[in-house]
Amino acid sequence: MASTGASAGATPPEAADSEDGVRRRDWIHVAALGTAGVGGAAVLLPAISQMAPSKDVLAESTTDVDVGAIQPGQSIKAVFRKQPLFVKRLTPEEVAEAKADDAANMRDPQTLAERTSEGNEDILVTMGVCTHLGCVPLGAAEGENKGEFGGYFCPCHGSHYDVAGRIRKGPAPTNLEVPEYSFTSESTIRVG
Amino acid sequence: MTIRLAGILIGLGITAVLVLWSLIPGAYNYAFGPPAEKPAYYVFKEKPVAPEGGFSFDGPLGKWDYAQLQRGYAVYKQVCSACHGLKYVAFRNLEELGYTEAQVRAEAATWNVPGIDPNTGEATTRPGEPTDYFPNPYPNDVAAAAANNNAIPPDLSLMTKARKDGTNYVYSLLNGYVDPDPEKLAKAQENGFETPPGLYFNPWFSNVNLAMPPQLYPDLITYDDGTEATVPQMSADIAAFLTWTAEPSLVQRKQTGWFVIAFLIFATGLAFLSYKQIWAGKKAKKK
Amino acid sequence: MSFAWAKQYEPKSAFTKWVDEKLPLPRLVYNAVGAGYPVPRNLNYMWNFGVLAGFCLVLQIVTGVILAMHYAANTEVAFGTVEHIMRNVNYGWMMRYAHANGASFFFIVIYLHIFRGLYYSSYKAPREMIWLLGVVIFLLMMATAFMGYVLPWGQMSFWGAKVITGLFGAIPFIGEPLQIWLLGGFAPDNAALNRFFSLHFLLPFVIAGVVILHIWALHIPGSSNPTGVEVKKESDTVPFHPYYTSKDGFGLGVFLILFTFMVFFLPNMLGHPDNYIEANPLSTPALIVPEWYFLPFYAILRAFTADLTIPFTGIVLIEAKLLGVIAMFGSILVWFFLPWLDKSPVRSGHYRPMFKKFFWFGLIPCMALLTYVGGAPAEEPYVLLSQIATAYYFLHFLVILPIVSQIEVPKPLPYSITEAVLGSDDKPGGTDGGGDNPQAVVKPLPGSDPDGSLQPAE
Numbered sequence: 001m002a003s004t005g006a007s008a009g010a011t012p013p014e015a016a017d018s019e020d021g022v023r024r025r026d027w028i029h030v031a032a033l034g035t036a037g038v039g040g041a042a043v044l045l046p047a048i049s050q051m052a053p054s055k056d057v058l059a060e061s062t063t064d065v066d067v068g069a070i071q072p073g074q075s076i077k078a079v080f081r082k083q084p085l086f087v088k089r090l091t092p093e094e095v096a097e098a099k100a101d102d103a104a105n106m107r108d109p110q111t112l113a114e115r116t117s118e119g120n121e122d123i124l125v126t127m128g129v130c131t132h133l134g135c136v137p138l139g140a141a142e143g144e145n146k147g148e149f150g151g152y153f154c155p156c157h158g159s160h161y162d163v164a165g166r167i168r169k170g171p172a173p174t175n176l177e178v179p180e181y182s183f184t185s186e187s188t189i190r191v192g
Numbered sequence: 193m194t195i196r197l198a199g200i201l202i203g204l205g206i207t208a209v210l211v212l213w214s215l216i217p218g219a220y221n222y223a224f225g226p227p228a229e230k231p232a233y234y235v236f237k238e239k240p241v242a243p244e245g246g247f248s249f250d251g252p253l254g255k256w257d258y259a260q261l262q263r264g265y266a267v268y269k270q271v272c273s274a275c276h277g278l279k280y281v282a283f284r285n286l287e288e289l290g291y292t293e294a295q296v297r298a299e300a301a302t303w304n305v306p307g308i309d310p311n312t313g314e315a316t317t318r319p320g321e322p323t324d325y326f327p328n329p330y331p332n333d334v335a336a337a338a339a340n341n342n343a344i345p346p347d348l349s350l351m352t353k354a355r356k357d358g359t360n361y362v363y364s365l366l367n368g369y370v371d372p373d374p375e376k377l378a379k380a381q382e383n384g385f386e387t388p389p390g391l392y393f394n395p396w397f398s399n400v401n402l403a404m405p406p407q408l409y410p411d412l413i414t415y416d417d418g419t420e421a422t423v424p425q426m427s428a429d430i431a432a433f434l435t436w437t438a439e440p441s442l443v444q445r446k447q448t449g450w451f452v453i454a455f456l457i458f459a460t461g462l463a464f465l466s467y468k469q470i471w472a473g474k475k476a477k478k479k
Numbered sequence: 480m481s482f483a484w485a486k487q488y489e490p491k492s493a494f495t496k497w498v499d500e501k502l503p504l505p506r507l508v509y510n511a512v513g514a515g516y517p518v519p520r521n522l523n524y525m526w527n528f529g530v531l532a533g534f535c536l537v538l539q540i541v542t543g544v545i546l547a548m549h550y551a552a553n554t555e556v557a558f559g560t561v562e563h564i565m566r567n568v569n570y571g572w573m574m575r576y577a578h579a580n581g582a583s584f585f586f587i588v589i590y591l592h593i594f595r596g597l598y599y600s601s602y603k604a605p606r607e608m609i610w611l612l613g614v615v616i617f618l619l620m621m622a623t624a625f626m627g628y629v630l631p632w633g634q635m636s637f638w639g640a641k642v643i644t645g646l647f648g649a650i651p652f653i654g655e656p657l658q659i660w661l662l663g664g665f666a667p668d669n670a671a672l673n674r675f676f677s678l679h680f681l682l683p684f685v686i687a688g689v690v691i692l693h694i695w696a697l698h699i700p701g702s703s704n705p706t707g708v709e710v711k712k713e714s715d716t717v718p719f720h721p722y723y724t725s726k727d728g729f730g731l732g733v734f735l736i737l738f739t740f741m742v743f744f745l746p747n748m749l750g751h752p753d754n755y756i757e758a759n760p761l762s763t764p765a766l767i768v769p770e771w772y773f774l775p776f777y778a779i780l781r782a783f784t785a786d787l788t789i790p791f792t793g794i795v796l797i798e799a800k801l802l803g804v805i806a807m808f809g810s811i812l813v814w815f816f817l818p819w820l821d822k823s824p825v826r827s828g829h830y831r832p833m834f835k836k837f838f839w840f841g842l843i844p845c846m847a848l849l850t851y852v853g854g855a856p857a858e859e860p861y862v863l864l865s866q867i868a869t870a871y872y873f874l875h876f877l878v879i880l881p882i883v884s885q886i887e888v889p890k891p892l893p894y895s896i897t898e899a900v901l902g903s904d905d906k907p908g909g910t911d912g913g914g915d916n917p918q919a920v921v922k923p924l925p926g927s928d929p930d931g932s933l934q935p936a937e
Contacts, residue, residue, distance in 0.1 A: 032466040035459040036728070042455075046570030050545055054567040059284045059323045066310075195819040196881035203877025206806065207870045213785045214799070215866040222859040252744055280562045346756075350562070353747060354755035398765065438755075441565070441572040448573070449743025453736060460732025467725040474520060474717060475900070 067123055068187025075140040077128060080179060080191050084128030086140045086152075087189070090163060095122055097150070098164040108174045112164045115178050125181055125189065126165040130154040132172035137161060152176065231399070232385035235376045238368070238395040240360035243428040247359060249435065249442060252450070256436065256443050258290040263415050264433025265289060267426050270413045272348060275340065275404075277328035280349035281437050284322040288440055296322050303327060341390050343403030352431070352438040363431035365396040367424050369406040481510065482517045482701065484713040511698065517716035518723055519704035521900050525599075526702070526723075527730035528592040534731060535585035536690065540683050542578040543627075550630065552676035554669050557632035558757040576746040582624050583749045584738050586772035589617060594846075597817075598838055599707060600826040605700040607818040612693040614814045616686055621773070623682040626675040628770055629667070633754030638767045640667040640675070646780070646807070649800040666760055706899045707826025708892055714904075715896035766856055774853030775846055780807040781857055782869040806869065813876045820876065823884035830890040833883050837875065845871045 075088040102111040138144040139152035147153030149162035159170030181191040248257035283300035300320035307318035330336035352358030391401040488509040490496040564571035602610035648658040663670030783802035848868040855861040898904035
């Protein structure tokens, strides 16, 4: 780049601005800036996706729960993806009550059969996360307030869930979520 | 003027202190004093060597050789894992070696990992799950030292990055239990060199006396793919496997690199043309 | 400030006009790095490194903030969280390698920037303040880099922290309590790691603040240039945008190619294998070496091997350890006095034959040697070499520069930047340094022959 003192007889800048020159010039600047923009956008990919769940978090996606020891009317709390999971064995009366309510007027209509797995309709597996704003509803432990419908009650904003975890009263928009799960043996379920 | 005068004085002063007190006595010592001696074991020291043909992941175009990584895993499982942990690697990571999810689940279950008895809460072991990390063979450093003649077997997760030229180092070391060269040995012994009982001579180890006995013998293990389990073969396989454990993203990194650099060269070329266009006429032309 | 012919910002739309009235930020940018900042037209590629250093600072802050989202400053888990970043976090390996190598490239850029300043005497009046602020930035960078290197809590992190804080222990009387206070304990541990993380996060923003002052101070006299002749008129300058934005853009591209090559193909080359071993307070690595960018100063620290005693009495005046610490801090301290040590009226090394020889055959080999011996074990002949280089280092700045600037006969300077570039210029006064004539315009003289006596930069 050494421009040793040279003849200033260079074409005056204006001369380069022939119609042809202008067009070529514009094209190259647009291309250079556009490419730089594409590069800058590409950098956003790692910068944004680094905040998404990391591989170890994604891998913690299944939880095994032993449901054999749960007595009718009892619930246990487990942890699934760092969130509480309720597993409840319904009493025959509760099953009957839930079935009787299947046709009731609900915000998020679902039957008990849709919320339990075939042949085990007394085992109710739900997330212990209120669908309103994410509090943990009461009712899973002995002696807790089960709400007006005998299921779960969220004290934060007063959502009442029935024995099948369906929203019956209060601000929550949907029923307690039933995660994907399957029976890996007679008495064990794998969630996720 | 004052500052310059002060500067000159301070400069000369610092130099005088350095030269008169440190440099001249040091130089005198260096010239006429007894020569500084390297430790006796220095005559044996060897630089890491690569196996014949190198590794598949060497160089900017390198790729994993999955068959070799799986063989290396077999060596780790059947030999190294008796004493060495791999704490930053989870069983789920084995999927990157070409195993299926079901194979990984089955493989994880063959390992015992620390667990808690669900009824009593007591510490116990249970079969591993894909999300578990490789268990440490010893409950703590004290137990590790006690079981190994006071030498703690290091965790191997990062071994190939924690040594200079690490992959070749691991290969050379495991393949390098040789008898010392008799001439060199005689010379070194004059200077007080010995291999104490319980240590093993290996010219690739930092001070050539290593606490780990030779571990690999021909046909020590049977490879699933029928490869003959010679000592160099096993050494190369475990070195490859430990390179993967130290940096699972190695191949992805190099491939991304090609893409990024190709793009940057293109972009920089455009930037250069743009720059030249803008400056056209502003610079004097070269003669 | 600006030159009289600097273009003025003119908001075009009603909206930009409205913004300009309420908060003239676009105007500020326009005057700082836009068309409103006239810059000497003859800057060579060595003038790219200021912009590149700014880029490096942004790069380090961005990647650093990202890493801090996944890192935990606790000795139990710090090493593990770095491995978590490398293995589990999406593109975590890329972020960490970019940050680690980014530090190295930041220092490469800064060293080139500093030595450009030394060669072209950019520290001279009227630019002393720019230089002083620059040295402050360099000191802050060193502190930041040191504390950042401790965070992975590897073997070099731990022992580096121990050795560097040990330097403060050399100070008489207050040394030991000071060292313990710095660490919050008797050896580096959770307290030290946590405060280093906190400060490592904070200091880059302090640096950014001083950088703003540095650039502000730069815009008072305007950029220097390879001839060292001050700007006289409009034809000596071009607007920063688009002329230097395009040139810096190209330079940034070249920088990024080299940088990404290191990140993707040799990411651990500038690091030390021992830092992939978790810190172990009971076992010192065979050879403790700082990161490469500290090696020259580390060599100066180690050059003093003997106490300063009164001969034949055995009375110790200053211990060797303290001498080393004084010399190491002094080696950067002297930079603060450069503007007053070098009184040559000529700025550019191009026109200073003696200075030029000492620069290329004295200072540069001296720095290279110091870097080399700084990474070598503390044994002969490296100690001897470090002593020779250290002696030269101080002689160069404190003795040679003042004397050379007194006795040197500089080469004739070009009348103006325009003349240096084009080979000819109107000389209104006829005499050197004649009256400024901003109205004078360049008259390109086709066919005019340069006399060849000048060697303008570029």
